[in-house]
Amino acid sequence: MNSAPRPSGRDATLADVAEYAGVSASTASRALNGRGEFTPETRAAVLAAAEVLNFQPSALARSLRTRTTYTVGFVVPDVASPFYAAALKGAQGALEESGYRVMLMNSGQEVSGEVTALQTLVSHRVDGLLLATTGISAGRFEETVGRRGTPCVFFDSLLAGAGAGGVRIDNARGIDLLVDHLVEHGHRSIAIIGGSLDETSGRERLDAFHAAMHRHGLSVAPEHVRVGRWAQEVGRAATHELLDLVEPPTAVVASSAELALGCLAASRERGLRLPADLALVGFDDPYFGALLEPSLTAVGYDAEEVGAVAARLLVEAMRNSEARRELSIPVTLVPRRSCGCEAP
């Protein structure tokens, strides 16, 4: 034993611990990190010293030295969106299990924001990236993170062939489920309110809609296709436009929960009774879906799982960069009343 705990002038560094324990810095380092064998005394002394001095190793210095930060960058358009928030939680959990931390960046729906976020993350030397892109080009991406070779797993919105992998939602299957269900209810004049075509999900859902309609031998009027941002307001406006048509649809599939909510709002403004006057189904099953009026028939999936799977893929990639892998998250139909079902 030596002097009293440091008067907190600065806080304890490895050297302090070593001095206090009466050993060299390297020995202290080894003891603390469990490398090699020691005489019990030595080890105990170091541990005690660390305890007493409240030693908190500097992740900064360690990372600089080891060239590993155990930090992963997470970039999404908007953390406040339920989907991204859930994905973040899932990823966070999975990463934590593997000892990684998350540095979060909002890209704010803009490519410039995405590039900035990526640069920041790269300068922080993150070990990996989890990215839900909103439209960065492969070239820009390559230029920003490619050179350093930081592993990157895309999710939700993928960048063709780039990065160490991707996790997608089974958009085509989901839309199929929705359209099939509407057709079973006898609808033939179905409209779609789609999300941004700059994103994978926006494009895939719209394409799948056309394909599904075609499969049923149904035609889709051009004015029955509305696309825009993923916002409630967009869904609302689109619904009004749809209903103002000389031949309004008898059913609509909304590409997201926000869009479906907008449709609901517009219908309510017009005093429409759903599903009698208009049937509605949506992609995304919000947790309050059963409590809406009418309760919303939707295609659901596990958003946390999207993040968790992406994170696991990334961890693998960071450990041993193997071949690129792409996974798909399954979706299921949750029939409720907005489609015309009698159910719950």
Add this chain to the structure above:
Amino acid sequence: MNSAPRPSGRDATLADVAEYAGVSASTASRALNGRGEFTPETRAAVLAAAEVLNFQPSALARSLRTRTTYTVGFVVPDVASPFYAAALKGAQGALEESGYRVMLMNSGQEVSGEVTALQTLVSHRVDGLLLATTGISAGRFEETVGRRGTPCVFFDSLLAGAGAGGVRIDNARGIDLLVDHLVEHGHRSIAIIGGSLDETSGRERLDAFHAAMHRHGLSVAPEHVRVGRWAQEVGRAATHELLDLVEPPTAVVASSAELALGCLAASRERGLRLPADLALVGFDDPYFGALLEPSLTAVGYDAEEVGAVAARLLVEAMRNSEARRELSIPVTLVPRRSCGCEAP
């Protein structure tokens, strides 16, 4: 000019840039950071070199040297919760404006998780902390981050007198608004479904409820007070219990959106017609509140603002640690139909 861009063996370091530009490392550093004046040539040469070599300064090394990370730690029980997600977004935006980045940690509703999160953040030498605690003790907090003196602003749930400041929601005012409104509708037998008493909001809302009832000269039956976690399931169970009473309440105030949703679900399960059979009002105005059946009368506030204000307080504290400041976010009543109003 010198040789061709580096074959990307490793990536460019400041030394590389300096060499390429034919100047010393310190000059390169100064030029890049805009310190001091230079002969135009020098500056241009350095900038060009940095450009060509795609130089990305290491935030790690810089932080180690300057003892500043420009990173803020953000700790919440659950990022996926709408409130925290929104607060995060608000904080993120405000912080970004001041050049700070966010490192996110989920405490998972447990004190142990909170301590771990704090330790991690401290070892990363974050410049500041934004914390929505779930019950860490002042002692534990002091022990974990106090020694280093990292500024910390609490939000939502405060730790009495600790840290550099706090941002609270005006819970008392919100509950007053709710109770007053119910009383105006003629209710005298009002129950409350409260959230966790380990958190400031849980306690304050419950206390305010008792105070408000008292103010109106109304008594509250002990069995009309139910508390638990902030979960829909809890709200549902509590509502069933309330309705099974020999003297069920005629109205209930739910302490959060989740709780209100649970109450709605339970009411629906029993085939009750709201607000005729039971009036309901809630703290927290979810964005889909108008689309529920019946639409939910609630007290709302700007969740993003909570995060943004906390972040601004923190930035001030990091710049010049002045006196502790505590701010309150205002709330407003949004009357809809679940209370008995005819409105929208």
Add this chain to the structure above:
DNA sequence: CTGTTAGCGCCTTCAG
């Protein structure tokens, strides 16, 4: 205005 020197805190050869 510019270069040289030193060191942030840690880990990891290389000797002993």
Add this chain to the structure above:
DNA sequence: CTGAAGGCGCTAACAG
């Protein structure tokens, strides 16, 4: 098993 030495990449003194 342990200690000494060096360096990760950058910036802040200190000279010139």
